Amino acid sequence: MTWLPRRRPLSLTLRVALLLSAVAVTTFIVVGAYLYQTLQRQMARRDDVELIAKVDQIRSVLEDLPSVAAIVRDARPLKDTLTGHNDFMLRVNTPDGKPLLQTSITSRPLPAVDSVPAGRPLTMDDIHDWQPQTGRGRMVRAVGLVGVDTASGKGGEPVQIILARERSDRLKLLRAYVGDLLVALCGGALLATALGYVVVRYSMRQFRSVIAKADDINTSRLNTRLSVDDAPVELRQMGAAFNAMLDRLEDGVQRLSGFAADLAHDLRTPVNTLMVETQVALSRPRTAEEYQHLLASNLEEYERLARMIENTLFLARADNAQLALQRESLDLQAELQRIHDYFEFLAEDAGLRLTVDAPPLRAEIDPVLLQRAVNNLVSNAIRYTPAGGTVAVTARATADGVDIAVSNTGPGIAPEHLPHIFDRYYRADQARSDQAHSAGLGLSIVRAIMALHGGKLSVDSQPGELTTFFLQFRGGKNI
Ligand SMILES: Nc1ncnc2c1ncn2[C@@H]1O[C@H](COP(=O)(O)OP(=O)(O)OP(=O)(O)O)[C@@H](O)[C@H]1O
Ligand SMILES: [Mg+2]
Structure with a gap:
């Protein structure tokens, strides 16, 4: 696609600003992902702790009940433990699986996980995943005892407690958090780009002053120099190199103009001599010998001129490194x-x-x-x-x-x-x-x-x- 016009390269300011924003976006993404992960883990942990606490509470309510029949007769004490938690689902079954209480119905079967034996406190490892209709869920099975003797803390009839929880509201919360993060990320990237652009443009003002100075320099104004003392280190080096270049240029231009003036001066003398001699000779008729003498004298001047021109050319070519050495x-x-x-x-x-x-x-x-x-x-x-x-x-x-x-x-x-x-x-x-x-x-x-x-x-x-x-x-x- 060579016929397409060449695109102008991006300005240094914009490049650095874009690089800064790329760095900012990468940092935002990494930090955002880390925060998201941490939040997700902490929420899951807190939910599991809550689940364990609920089972403990249910176990102690069961212990206080007089008999298994009381569960069916009045389910309120058990249901009360879940007040305010619509995402919980409690089932209490007899050891052979006959339902005694069920707070809500799920169309998805709960996995047959191991049951925590009566009397053993629950740990995080006892909580299992299960798959509700939407999202994900956590559940636990544990054996509770009904009608424990308050004095001795012994006895009681075992029942199966199945407590499950849907986490869809949690996931919704996390999704909303991701949305917020993305908005913050876009906003942060835009802000970083804009701020980066302003900061870089501000830092580049010294470059612009160099450019303005350089713009100002021509062969008749070669004595301008950049003031580098109060510039940052990087610019000081560039400014010093620039000033050194100007020194060399000024020296070269001075020598060149001196060279031209000297050359003109030295050529003028023999040319003037030739002119005067010729004018004098032409002022009146001369003999053949006189003309011969004049021409011979002129020849000497011509030779001198030729030598000068040849020498000057030699030096000019040596200066421009156009002379090839033949060692x-x-x-x-x-x-x-x-x-x-x-x-x-x-x-x-x-x-x-x-x-x-x-x-x-x-x-x-x-x-x-x-x-x-x-x-x-x-x-x-x-x-x-x-x-x-x-x-x-x-x-x-x-x-x-x-x-x-x-x-x-x-x-x-x-x-x-x-x-x-x-x-x-x-x-x-x-x-x-x-x-x-x-x-x-x-x-x-x-x-x-x-x-x-x-x-x-x-x-x-x-x-x-x-x-x-x-x-x-x-x-x-x-x-
Ligand atoms: N051997 C020397 N002894 C004394 N002075 C010298 C000697 N060589 C050079 N110089 C001095 O140095 C000057 C420059 O010498 P250079 O050879 O460049 O020029 P030039 O001899 O005057 O002219 P050109 O060599 O172009 O004919 C001379 O004019 C002369 O004054
Ligand atoms: Mg000489």
């Missing part, structure tokens, strides 16, 4: 030697000594990204080391991976810049940085590459002495 088992010594060969002439040009020191070592690293990371560090070192200095690249195995370090001599990085140099577009020394070639993206790219590998990038700079960048690759297996 390979690399010969690190060979990789670092290749980098040395690539930068050797550049270092020589800058009047620097470039050394590589790596033992034979293998590690599981993405070769393209490793090159990119180390290239960035080495080109930084060459760029920021004054002539006459040294740039050293070293590698060593650690317990759970490999460490690569790129260090250089020179003035180093001032402590106030250290926490920021890994940020995008951050350049420690604006004056010293070669504005035309430096974008401040190199180290953020290295950091992104290390994050992709699950590794760490760190720096240690002693101004005037040595500046070292460490790449700590973890998880790669050493061979």
Whole structure:
């Protein structure tokens, strides 16, 4: 039935209220059933006690009678014992079954149960069930003695006492009680549901305030926070998580807008240069050489722009985890030697000594990204080391991976810049940085590459002495 519209799930308030009412109804039913059972048992017991008391009374009336014939002659003393009890039926028979007295007639036969002998007091076990026309009944047979000698308490003629009782009025009472219980149960369930709904709705008001706050938040109003101090524990945890999420969002949005502003700023410079140069060139006729020179100069700017765009894209893709790592088992010594060969002439040009020191070592690293990371560090070192200095690249195995370090001599990085140099577009020394070639993206790219590998990038700079960048690759297996 997929074409039917999906039903909206019930609200939490209603769910909890319904659960509460289910709990209440179950409790009512269990308690009601228990009360009913207890009442029924107690009533039955009381009826049996009454039956026994009546038989005792009848026995003593019989004892006081002068003879069996007196029963037939005047049944009143015996009948009086049952005054006010229309549900009782008394029969008194001779031992051989001849009726002497019968208060009412029942169409149902009474079962032939054992008779309690004369002189033995009755107990609860002497009471038996019998089946009247309607409902159920209890009965007892006992032997009574007529005309007992008052002085000695002996003698007397035995007669059969049969006392039966219908319990239909009792059952009616119990049925009425069940009816009352059911009404109370329905009423109680409704009341529990309504009260539950009100109570849950009241408890949920804190949630609603969270929702209202969340509704209020957008990218320009990310500084709103939930006040969680006076909230209940459960909500405090949720509120704290929500606030932490807002912190991260705010930080992310701030970085994103800063990133966009920096990007626009850095793109504007080369584009402006290109525009001005082109305008100047077009202001009057030029020779072919002049145009060639202009195009060559423009090409440099284009290359810089292309590099910036490529770097920015790389970082954006690394941020969104869209870059798939292609780890390979690399010969690190060979990789670092290749980098040395690539930068050797550049270092020589800058009047620097470039050394590589790596033992034979293998590690599981993405070769393209490793090159990119180390290239960035080495080109930084060459760029920021004054002539006459040294740039050293070293590698060593650690317990759970490999460490690569790129260090250089020179003035180093001032402590106030250290926490920021890994940020995008951050350049420690604006004056010293070669504005035309430096974008401040190199180290953020290295950091992104290390994050992709699950590794760490760190720096240690002693101004005037040595500046070292460490790449700590973890998880790669050493061979
Ligand atoms: N080896 C180093 N010695 C001294 N300062 C350094 C060194 N490496 C980086 N820095 C400082 O850190 C800043 C950030 O470096 P990063 O590589 O991110 O950007 P950049 O080199 O300025 O530009 P890009 O690498 O994008 O061309 C540099 O501007 C520089 O001031
Ligand atoms: Mg750099």
